[in-house]
Amino acid sequence: MLFILTGLLGIIYAILCGTYDSVRGMTALFHVDRELNKRKKQSSPNTTIRRRESDISRESTPTKISKQEDEPALMTLILKLSVFNGGIFLMSVLLFEFLILPLINIMIVSTFGEDIMMSNKYWELTKTLLTIFYQTTWVLPLLLLSKIVNCLWFQDIADKAYKYSRGRPLINQSISRIVADSIFSILVQVLFLLQATIVELIPLYIVGKILGLVHMCLLYSLYTFEYKWFNMGWELHRRLSFIETNWPYFIGFGLPLAFVTQMSSSWVINGCIFALLFPWFIVSGNEANPVTNSSQYPLHLFSPVIALSNALFNKTIGTRFQKRKVNNTPTHVRR
Incomplete structure (x- = not known):
């Protein structure tokens, strides 16, 4: 009984630590950005000779700006993403859902007066046509644009945060192996999202x-x-194995973001909220030290989608990367 209680306390502790680490990025960002600026200033001493050399270089090449000086700060990148995802995308969706559509509904009801059946009929038709037109002409193009912009800026934010805490990235893989790992990772994530949708349908x-x-x-x-x-x-197998082994911490870490992105019934609004908050969580994840060994029983939730991904990946991409991937896959994944 004491053993079970100790195990439960360890799991609860890991979940709480994960939750705390995830929201800590809200304050860690300011510290990271401040330290990066301090290091930049220390690596560029303010001496008279440097000023003169800088003035001469500006006169000779007035349009040339050093990459280090032109590099945007971490906070600047996140604020730009916040303006794009929250100020433009999310606000436009909220205005359409909670301002434009209700106003049109009021106009239709006032036009038909007491004829409730006719007003409901025209309202449903008008709402359907306007929603289709709005989503095809505004939401979908902006959604595709946001995916591209977010992917680029998310990577930039992650690289800056990693550079602050650990220095240069340690990527020792070939280009073909990186491409295969990225494609396989995307496939696993899509199938895992589908698996999450299916398990919610349990009676x-x-x-x-x-x-x-x-x-x-x-x-x-x-x-x-x-x-x-x-x-x-x-590599991907190591990333997934680490999450499955230390699942209490990672459940706690993902809990705040999972909770706020399920508050609305609109997947577009939830997607905007995710894109708005995710950069902060990237910084949190980079600064976090996961609690390990909190549970003796791994949670193999990724195993079914990995097995399916292996089958789909081998059929669509071919057998080029099959031997490499199988040799690096843990035992519980290959079953």
Whole structure:
């Protein structure tokens, strides 16, 4: 009995530590940005000779700006993403959902007066047509643009945060191996998201919701830590194995982001909230030290999608990377 109680306390402690580390990025960002600026100033001594050389170089090449000086700060990148994802994308969706559509509904109801059936009929038709038009002409193009922008800036934010804490990335893989790892990782994430959706359909409502939430917590933790682990040279099998082994910590780490992105019934709004908050969690993940060995029983939730991904990957990409991948896959994944 004491053994079981000790194990439960260890799991709860790891979950709480993960939750704390995830929200700590809100304050860690200011410290990281300040230290990066301090190091930049220390690496560029303010001497009279340097000023004169700088003036001469500016006169000879007035349009030339050093890469170090032109490099945007970490806070600047995150604020730009916040303006784009929150100020433009999210606000436009909220205005359409909660301002434009209600106003049109009021106009239709006032036009038909007491004829409720006719007003409801025209309202449903108008709402459907406007929603389709809005999503095809604004939401989908902006969503594709945001995916591209976010991927580029997320990577830049992760690289800056990693450079602050650990120096240069340790990537010792060939280009073909990196490409194969990236494609396989995306496939695993998509299938795991599909698995999370399926488990939520379990007839027992509470059980389905809890299992779905656990899946999303682990998936968001993988999203967050993948930048750091990739720069550390960890391959996908090692990243997934580490999450499955230390699942209490990563459930706690992904819990805040999973909770706030399920508050709305609109997947577009949830996606905007994710893109708005995710850069902060990248910094949190880079600064975090996961609690390990909190549970003696790994949670092999990624094993089914890895088995399916192996089959799909080998059929679509071919057998070029099969031998390399199988040799580096842990035992529980190859089963």
